[in-house]
Amino acid sequence: MSTGPKQALYSEFAAIGRALGHPHRLEMLEHLGQRERGVEALAQRVGLTVANTSQHLQHLRRAGLVKSRRQGKFVLYSLADESVTTLLGALFQVGERNLAEVDRVLRGYFSERDSMEPVTPEELLERTREGLVTVLDVRPPDEFAAGHLPGAINIPLSELEERVGELADGREVIAYCRGPYCVLSFEAVAALRERGIPARRLEDGLPEWRAAGLPLEEA
Amino acid sequence: MSTGPKQALYSEFAAIGRALGHPHRLEMLEHLGQRERGVEALAQRVGLTVANTSQHLQHLRRAGLVKSRRQGKFVLYSLADESVTTLLGALFQVGERNLAEVDRVLRGYFSERDSMEPVTPEELLERTREGLVTVLDVRPPDEFAAGHLPGAINIPLSELEERVGELADGREVIAYCRGPYCVLSFEAVAALRERGIPARRLEDGLPEWRAAGLPLEEA
DNA sequence: GCTACATTCAATTTATCGCTTGAATGTTAT
DNA sequence: ATAACATTCAAGCGATAAATTGAATGTAGC
Numbered sequence A, B: 001m002s003t004g005p006k007q008a009l010y011s012e013f014a015a016i017g018r019a020l021g022h023p024h025r026l027e028m029l030e031h032l033g034q035r036e037r038g039v040e041a042l043a044q045r046v047g048l049t050v051a052n053t054s055q056h057l058q059h060l061r062r063a064g065l066v067k068s069r070r071q072g073k074f075v076l077y078s079l080a081d082e083s084v085t086t087l088l089g090a091l092f093q094v095g096e097r098n099l100a101e102v103d104r105v106l107r108g109y110f111s112e113r114d115s116m117e118p119v120t121p122e123e124l125l126e127r128t129r130e131g132l133v134t135v136l137d138v139r140p141p142d143e144f145a146a147g148h149l150p151g152a153i154n155i156p157l158s159e160l161e162e163r164v165g166e167l168a169d170g171r172e173v174i175a176y177c178r179g180p181y182c183v184l185s186f187e188a189v190a191a192l193r194e195r196g197i198p199a200r201r202l203e204d205g206l207p208e209w210r211a212a213g214l215p216l217e218e219a
Numbered sequence C: 001g002c003t004a005c006a007t008t009c010a011a012t013t014t015a016t017c018g019c020t021t022g023a024a025t026g027t028t029a030t
Numbered sequence D: 001a002t003a004a005c006a007t008t009c010a011a012g013c014g015a016t017a018a019a020t021t022g023a024a025t026g027t028a029g030c
Helices: A005-019 A023-032 A039-046 A050-062 A082-098 A100-109 A121-129 A141-145 A183-194 A206-211 B005-019 B023-032 B039-046 B050-062 B082-098 B100-109 B121-129 B141-145 B157-167 B183-194 B206-211
Strands: A066-071 A074-079 A133-137 A172-176 A199-201 B066-071 B074-079 B133-137 B172-176 B199-201
Touching: A005 A050, A005 B005, A005 B023, A005 B082, A005 B100, A023 A039, A023 A050, A023 A074, A023 A082, A023 B005, A039 A050, A039 A074, A050 A066, A050 A074, A074 A082, A082 A100, A082 A206, A082 B005, A082 B082, A100 B005, A121 A133, A121 A172, A172 A183, A183 A199, B005 B050, B023 B039, B023 B050, B023 B074, B023 B082, B039 B050, B039 B074, B050 B066, B050 B074, B074 B082, B082 B100, B082 B206, B121 B133, B121 B172, B157 B183, B172 B183, B183 B199
Parallel strands: A133 A172, A172 A199, B133 B172, B172 B199
Antiparallel strands: A066 A074, B066 B074
């Protein structure tokens, strides 16, 4: 085993692969794609102990997937840059295209996925310009505040039922949330359709929109 | 830890990550990106035993990164599809942008990397159309035969010195090989420049060209 | 059917990973 | 300074992965 440049590089790249190789870390990356978070806040969201979360975060940092900065008592973690979102997208695409089990899960839990005909970013931009649609962000308010689509209104899924009146102006609703596998927007679309409001899903979530360089309203 | 759809999906995606998490497997993917290979041929190229190679290949197959087909006595493996090349490219980009160690290795071993100003596919296509350049494939003949850039000539690096006359027609040479970290084209460009032949590197290798959907001459 | 050969499987050893627990570090606020 | 708190470190245990070896499977060709 010579220690040529290729071996050295592939060892480094393999470390990135290993960092992607745990479901909890992928979930952490999804959350960090919404906004930066402290260790404890993140631990709570993914249901792990603080110490365990801290270790996973350091694993991710060593692999160059996240970065951290200190603010007072807190250490805030976020994605290293947009290339991480691109990498996750590529990972998901390989899974969707080549793993039968992924296909099975998608069909089982996201059966609407096929019938819902998700909206592309291009279509959303065009129809927003024409004033034909309402863009709905169903994530929690703090994530919305950290950055959202231009003109989007924020109704967390938990409040959708009581606030559905805000959307009943006849325009089609396009809902989005954290990413392609985030259930929030699926459920929002289902709930809206039940109430007779035309609704579709944006095909991706906020991180993908940002990584594509599309316009955002940021804090 | 509920077993909701997200957990199920992230477990699958994490398996892809783990499959990327070993330098030997990354090297195998680079080779399989050139052409399909049997187990023994691949084992020889990466310097592993046949049994070990077989196990790695099955790991890669379970993760949806490679596929196999039987031909006579041989089982031929190849990349599952172009999305795998895209994934590898995204992995490399994260490493280049966020890992200091990768940067250090690249500067150390590929010091020409900055001064060489690699050629983009677009530029290559345009200058080929104008007849201004010679496209040089420095990979082994069998890989060349399995697919190469339109109009490219094949001179393996080992034969470059003796066959350099074939390139001395005054046109600039654009060399490429297996991928962004393949040393063959770096060395070819250095050798040609030493002999006064203007030469540059294509920024990526054959698999990336193919994944971009650009034209190929295939077997 | 039998032999040759490519590939895969099974069993083993060694190393690494993931999680827990409890202590240590470093920053803020009094 | 000291107390409070967020985060990280260190040690330990069970589980998983990598490489080696030798046996088993499956296909081709006679």
